[in-house]
Amino acid sequence: MILLWVLGILLGLLVLVCLLRVGAVVSYDGTLTVRAAVGPFRFQAVPGKEPKKEKPKRKKPEQEPAPEKTKEKKKPAFPRPDRSDIRSAVSELWPPLKRALGRTRRGIRIAPLEVSVVLGGRDDPAKAAENYGYANAAVWSAMPALEQLLDIPHPHIHIGMDFEQGQDCFGVRAGVTIRVGTLLAVGLQIGIPALKWYLRFRKRHKQAATPNTEPAEKRPAA
Numbered sequence: 001m002i003l004l005w006v007l008g009i010l011l012g013l014l015v016l017v018c019l020l021r022v023g024a025v026v027s028y029d030g031t032l033t034v035r036a037a038v039g040p041f042r043f044q045a046v047p048g049k050e051p052k053k054e055k056p057k058r059k060k061p062e063q064e065p066a067p068e069k070t071k072e073k074k075k076p077a078f079p080r081p082d083r084s085d086i087r088s089a090v091s092e093l094w095p096p097l098k099r100a101l102g103r104t105r106r107g108i109r110i111a112p113l114e115v116s117v118v119l120g121g122r123d124d125p126a127k128a129a130e131n132y133g134y135a136n137a138a139v140w141s142a143m144p145a146l147e148q149l150l151d152i153p154h155p156h157i158h159i160g161m162d163f164e165q166g167q168d169c170f171g172v173r174a175g176v177t178i179r180v181g182t183l184l185a186v187g188l189q190i191g192i193p194a195l196k197w198y199l200r201f202r203k204r205h206k207q208a209a210t211p212n213t214e215p216a217e218k219r220p221a222a
Contacts, residue, residue: 018181025112025175037177079205092197093190100189101149107182109151114173116158120165128161135159 020039027033034046081089101108117135121128139157146152162169 018179018184020180021177022180022183023175023177025173027173029171079202079209081201085201089197089201093193096193097186097190098145098149100186103189104149104182104186106149106151108176108178108186109153110155110174110176111151111153112173112175113152113155113157114171115156116160116169116171118160118162118165118169120167120169121161121163122166125163128163132159132161 021037022039023037024045025035025037032046034044036043036045119128119132119135136159139159143155143157147155
């Protein structure tokens with residue numbers, strides 16, 4: 001009898017956690033700001049609180065020489081994906097992600113969604129115009145599909161060009177809210193395909209970065 005009570009309480013807690021809404025609002029206009037929400041609680045995640053300044057410690061009259069620091073091994077940098085990697089990710093991950101989002105019945109809400117991109121074309125006007133076309137094609141082909149799968153009440157996306165400036169300007173303010181149960185369901189359905197793509201991505205870039213050390217006499221003749 002006690003075991004049934006314990007199982008019932010755990011099941012009730014699990015249901016409450018799955019119904020709990022979590023979310024975040026991300027803003028970037030040169031400085032990144034992230035405000036997170038868990039149920040009724042709100043807090044700022046980025047930037048975090050500044051650490052308290054510690055009072056300077058008094059130096060001892062006699063100090064032993066500090067031991068020499070051992071050189072730390074540099075961790076390999078994460079490979080930067082190129083256009084072919086992005087295309088392969090979209091082609092492989094979009095179908096399972098679309099199925100997962102379709103089963104949520106627009107259970108994910110994106111509000112606000114305000115994006116402003118201004119491409120600088122002073123240095124290379126032709127390249128800027130090409131990127132402008134790619135950006136518009138990507139946005140206006142993706143947004144109708146996303147609005148069928150997600151709840152996006154008032155999207156505002158602006159893409160422009162400025163031939164008098166050399167750098168691109170980017171600003172965004174986007175918020176997302178989702179129930180924990182919905183997040184777990186989407187994560188379980190997209191997790192395995194995403195992991196498979198990531199492992200192939202790392203293997204491909206690792207092979208490209210590894211120099212061919214095979215002796216010349218063993219290499220096949222050209």
